[in-house]
Structure formats: C-alpha cells, structure tokens
Amino acid sequence: MIRQTNYSESSRIITILNEEGVMVPLMARGFNKPKSSFIVLRQGFKEALFTYNRFKGIGTLNEVDVISHFKGINEDFEMFAYGSYIMEYVTKILNDEDVTPKDYELLMKAFKLLEKKDENEKNATTAMVAAKLMPRYGIEINVDECALCGSREYNVFSHYSFKYHSVVCDHCLDEETLERSVHIGNRIIYLAAYMKNARLDLINSINVAPENGRKLLKFTELIYDEYAGVYFKARRLIT
Numbered sequence: 721m722i723r724q725t726n727y728s729e730s731s732r733i734i735t736i737l738n739e740e741g742v743m744v745p746l747m748a749r750g751f752n753k754p755k756s757s758f759i760v761l762r763q764g765f766k767e768a769l770f771t772y773n774r775f776k777g778i779g780t781l782n783e784v785d786v787i788s789h790f791k792g793i794n795e796d797f798e799m800f801a802y803g804s805y806i807m808e809y810v811t812k813i814l815n816d817e818d819v820t821p822k823d824y825e826l827l828m829k830a831f832k833l834l835e836k837k838d839e840n841e842k843n844a845t846t847a848m849v850a851a852k853l854m855p856r857y858g859i860e861i862n863v864d865e866c867a868l869c870g871s872r873e874y875n876v877f878s879h880y881s882f883k884y885h886s887v888v889c890d891h892c893l894d895e896e897t898l899e900r901s902v903h904i905g906n907r908i909i910y911l912a913a914y915m916k917n918a919r920l921d922l923i924n925s926i927n928v929a930p931e932n933g934r935k936l937l938k939f940t941e942l943i944y945d946e947y948a949g950v951y952f953k954a955r956r957l958i959t
Contacts, residue, residue, distance in 0.1 A: 764794030801957035843933035851915035862886035
C-alpha cells in the first residue's frame, strides 16, 4: 500500500502498487471500524497479498494477508523516516503511462535491505534508490569517466562538474574546470557509479561505512537539487 485517504467515517480509499508496477485504487469498506479485518494496514509499511474485485476505476478490497510486517523499519522512527524517503522517491515517478515492474522490484529490494539495518547502511540504501531512479526523473550524469580526457581511473576522480555534467579527473583540474565543480572524493564517486550501474538483483547487501553512506546520499541529493528540482517532504526527517 503506497497511500490512503479517508472516504467516509468508516471507509478509506487505498492505493496499492502491484508486482507489475501498476497503481491500483481500492475501496476498503469498514477500514476505520475498530474490529476491521484491514486493521493491519493502518500503520507502517507492509508487503501483503491483496484480494479484490475490480473491473474499471476503483476496485473493492476483500481481504489482506500480510507477507512482511517490516518490523525493523516500522518499530524504529529513524528507519521509518528512511523508508518514507525511499517510498517518496518511488511514488513521485509512478504514472499510468509509464508502467514497469522495476519500480516495485526496486522498492521491495530497498525495504528488504533497510529491514536488515545491522547489515546494510541506511543512507547508502536510500542513495541506491535515488541513483537507480535518476533516468526516470530525467537526470543523466556521468560518473564513469572524465569528461575531458576520458580517464576511467576512479582513484583520480575527486570532483563532479555541473558545467560538464560529469566527473573531472585530478589531471584535468584547473581554474576553468573547477568552475561550478564540487569536491566529492574518489570513494564516493566510485560508490555512486556502482549504485548507478550494478544490476539490482546482484545487490544483496550495502555494507559501507556510515560516513561514506552519508556522503553518498548528500551527493545524490545534490544531483537531484541541481537537475530535477524535486521537493521530497520526507527529506526533512533525515538527520
């Protein structure tokens, strides 16, 4: 379930994201009643099997069987904030004209990584989602080779240039190329390239130092601020 809104005193309209990446609006009658069978949906994130009837427009929800309660996320305010941020990245680009199961797959992958908070760094997990979704937001960046000489040696990448929309290697840095450039660091640029290029099904853990995770997320946020100009409400919850 990706969103919900009250329809009447006792009922709500919920929207679910199915495995094909399709948003499905459903009428959940009696949702607000104390003994409703839908009570499991009232708070937190859930992966669930939804049984419903629908021909056109809004369907009718009949039954819910929860697959995952994501307790590690829902019972920790900080992790819930990161989950909300990830959810917002995904839901902002959802539309009926551009449907892909990759949106559902990315959301589930991120939540399952976030759920294992002792094994995966929360900032880097969020940055992975941001990096994977950049093309959907109309963002194309080059973090693979120097814009000027074509070097692909990450150990000499330290700056990202908004003038060239690319990394610039240390050998090509001068007064002109430093204009509208920011220092990122070679480790963070390497991580950004990995998150951008690695196949999602091969990312089974994101175990990086917390400081590198924070820097990576700040870099992806900087890219979104510059190229997309999208405001994410949940971002203010991240400390």
